[in-house]
Amino acid sequence: MKILVPIKRVVDYNVKVRPKADESGVDLNNVKMAINPFCEIAVEEAVRLKEGGTATEIIAVTVGSSASQEQLRTALALGADRAILVETDIEVEPLAIAKLLKGVVEKESPDLVILGKQAIDGDNNQTSQMLAALTGYAQATFASELKIEGEKALVTREVDGGLQTISVNLPCIVSTDLRLNEPRYASLPNIMKAKQKPLDVIEAVSLGVDIEPRNKTLKVSPPPVREAGIIVETVDDLVDKLKNEAKVIT
Amino acid sequence: MSILVIAEHDNEEIKASTNNVVTAATNLEGDIHVLVAGSNCSGAKDQAAKISGVAKVLVADSPEYEHCLAENIADLIVAISADYSHILSPATTNGKNYMPRVSALLDVAQISDITAIESSDTFERPIYAGNCIATVQNSDTKKVITVRTTAFDAAQNDGSAEVVDLQESHNLGISEFIKEEIAESDRPELTSADVIISGGRGMQNGDNFKILESVADKLGAAIGASRAAVDSGFVPNDYQVGQTGKIVAPNLYIAVGISGAIQHLAGMKDSKVIVAINKDEDAPIFQVADYGLVADLFTAVPELDAKL
Ligand SMILES: Cc1cc2nc3c(=O)[nH]c(=O)nc-3n(C[C@H](O)[C@H](O)[C@H](O)COP(=O)(O)OP(=O)(O)OC[C@H]3O[C@@H](n4cnc5c(N)ncnc54)[C@H](O)[C@@H]3O)c2cc1C
Numbered sequence: 387m388k389i390l391v392p393i394k395r396v397v398d399y400n401v402k403v404r405p406k407a408d409e410s411g412v413d414l415n416n417v418k419m420a421i422n423p424f425c426e427i428a429v430e431e432a433v434r435l436k437e438g439g440t441a442t443e444i445i446a447v448t449v450g451s452s453a454s455q456e457q458l459r460t461a462l463a464l465g466a467d468r469a470i471l472v473e474t475d476i477e478v479e480p481l482a483i484a485k486l487l488k489g490v491v492e493k494e495s496p497d498l499v500i501l502g503k504q505a506i507d508g509d510n511n512q513t514s515q516m517l518a519a520l521t522g523y524a525q526a527t528f529a530s531e532l533k534i535e536g537e538k539a540l541v542t543r544e545v546d547g548g549l550q551t552i553s554v555n556l557p558c559i560v561s562t563d564l565r566l567n568e569p570r571y572a573s574l575p576n577i578m579k580a581k582q583k584p585l586d587v588i589e590a591v592s593l594g595v596d597i598e599p600r601n602k603t604l605k606v607s608p609p610p611v612r613e614a615g616i617i618v619e620t621v622d623d624l625v626d627k628l629k630n631e632a633k634v635i636t
Numbered sequence: 637m638s639i640l641v642i643a644e645h646d647n648e649e650i651k652a653s654t655n656n657v658v659t660a661a662t663n664l665e666g667d668i669h670v671l672v673a674g675s676n677c678s679g680a681k682d683q684a685a686k687i688s689g690v691a692k693v694l695v696a697d698s699p700e701y702e703h704c705l706a707e708n709i710a711d712l713i714v715a716i717s718a719d720y721s722h723i724l725s726p727a728t729t730n731g732k733n734y735m736p737r738v739s740a741l742l743d744v745a746q747i748s749d750i751t752a753i754e755s756s757d758t759f760e761r762p763i764y765a766g767n768c769i770a771t772v773q774n775s776d777t778k779k780v781i782t783v784r785t786t787a788f789d790a791a792q793n794d795g796s797a798e799v800v801d802l803q804e805s806h807n808l809g810i811s812e813f814i815k816e817e818i819a820e821s822d823r824p825e826l827t828s829a830d831v832i833i834s835g836g837r838g839m840q841n842g843d844n845f846k847i848l849e850s851v852a853d854k855l856g857a858a859i860g861a862s863r864a865a866v867d868s869g870f871v872p873n874d875y876q877v878g879q880t881g882k883i884v885a886p887n888l889y890i891a892v893g894i895s896g897a898i899q900h901l902a903g904m905k906d907s908k909v910i911v912a913i914n915k916d917e918d919a920p921i922f923q924v925a926d927y928g929l930v931a932d933l934f935t936a937v938p939e940l941d942a943k944l
């Protein structure tokens with residue numbers, strides 16, 4: 387089976403980003419970039435399916451500028467076999483990304499597409515569901531367990547009330563939640579090997595879909611700041627403050 | 637044109653998040669209709685009809701909607717979408733699952749997790765774990781929106797809407813519900829609780845959460861957790877508060893043995909009053925706490941329990 391893993395280059399999760407002073411956008415000057423953590427989980431899951439003998443080929447794909455080749459190389463170092471960059475310099479929205487990914491799905495005909503549930507920059511949580519809608523494939527989002535059983539995938543999903551298990555026909559679209567696996571680190575030899583693996587670049591325009599943004603960001607502002615609080619010395623003080631100052635307990 | 641709100645429910649009851657979304661919808665122009673899609677969902681239907689501000693309740697009561705499979709619900713919503721300028725759902729795991737599917741089928745963008753409505757096409761939403769608030773203007777003819785429920789008060793329940801039964805059947809047949817493990821609890825739901833006490837890695841194991849339970853019993857609180865506590869298996873996944881878990885904003889949030897990573901703060905920093913109990917005085921959680929107590933939780937929490 388062939389697995390396609392769409393990944394995204396995002397600001398590293400440890401960075402606390404801020405709006406630009408003029409509120410025209412997010413200040414991304416000199417911040418550390420990384421592969422989106424949920425995408426790392428997606429790559430890891432694909433690699434485990436290959437190691438377990440279920441998958442035969444893993445293709446990592448990203449939509450973005452040429453800088454995203456760095457994250458594709460990371461995916462290759464983690465175990466993807468080859469990579470595709472769908473190159474564009476405009477900031478593409480989930481709907482457009484899903485349309486471009488659909489183009490790649492049509493070329494590659496994967497049996498399984500594993501995405502992250504959410505990119506931690508825009509916090510959209512949309513692309514996998516949109517790709518499922520556009521391809522007509524079944525979707526299994528927020529996966530914490532994935533088993534391939536013949537022509538179906540059995541997926542346990544993290545939902546608000548607990549866990550839900552569904553069975554979906556292949557080919558299908560899966561999105562990863564945090565508990566699906568713990569991604570490995572790329573070893574130095576694998577990082578070296580990744581440099582030799584194939585990485586194709588295709589122009590986004592060549593896929594012939596409308597990728598014009600529908601949303602315009604009018605401004606990006608800082609969130610309301612919380613007033614600095616106080617340190618109480620004892621549990622008695624705490625209970626007193628909660629009762630008599632904050633009045634949140636009786 | 638009217639506004640369509642997709643109800644969150646368990647067939648028997650409407651979830652409070654539906655009421656929050658109805659309040660959000662009152663910031664837009666047009667009648668508010670609520671869709672209840674489920675199976676044997678007359679309980680939910682009756683409650684939906686009582687939500688203040690709702691003009692009409694549409695009911696699709698059929699086995700294929702029982703488990704809220706995204707494919708079936710999305711097709712249903714698309715089939716009835718023509719009359720609506722805005723389609724809104726709560727940003728629950730259900731809403732997050734079917735709404736992007738709806739928007740792709742309608743070829744419109746989705747605006748996720750909005751926290752304010754400026755006009756019929758302009759919305760505020762947090763990005764980067766809530767470290768920035770983006771104001772976005774959408775140019776599509778139909779707006780497909782998920783709503784951060786903590787940003788809007790819950791609508792009252794003193795209305796009486798007209799109820800219309802839909803004869804819509806949608807079953808793509810490519811996915812199938814197998815089973816569900818839903819935790820039964822007498823405690824309030826995390827996302828609508830007045831008081832929450834959450835534990836982190838500092839709790840050390842699942843057994844130790846008992847000391848939080850005892851406090852929660854006295855305060856009528858829900859229990860939450862950090863990702864570290866969930867990943868370590870102390871508590872189930874549905875306890876996770878944060879950027880990628882549940883977003884909460886209770887009157888009182890007590891963080892116990894939680895360091896206060898960006899991703900955790902993203903889920904709770906809009907709480908009215910925040911208390912942090914942590915033995916490390918440099919823990920970032922103290923930067924957002926109204927009341928911080930630098931102490932070992934294993935002595936502080938039982939003491940707190942005794943004094944309540
Ligand atoms: C993609 C991604 C998504 C994430 N999403 C979330 C999310 O939604 N929610 C979330 O919470 N995290 C999330 N995280 C994880 C987050 O980055 C932190 O790792 C996590 O919140 C840490 O949990 P913690 O505070 O319990 O653990 P730690 O950071 O290990 O903190 C434990 C704290 O307990 C204190 N402590 C220990 N023992 C005691 C004691 N006896 N008495 C008092 N205090 C004690 C310590 O001083 C310390 O401050 C995410 C991370 C990533 C990469």
Ligand SMILES: Nc1ncnc2c1ncn2[C@@H]1O[C@H](COP(=O)(O)O)[C@@H](O)[C@H]1O
Pocket residue numbers: 392393394395422424425428447448449450480483500501502503504505506508509510511512513514
């Ligand atoms: N530019 C992109 N290129 C490839 N995949 C992407 C891109 N953006 C998002 N994705 C995938 O979609 C997932 C969810 O992203 P989002 O819908 O933006 O929250 C990510 O974890 C990726 O797997």
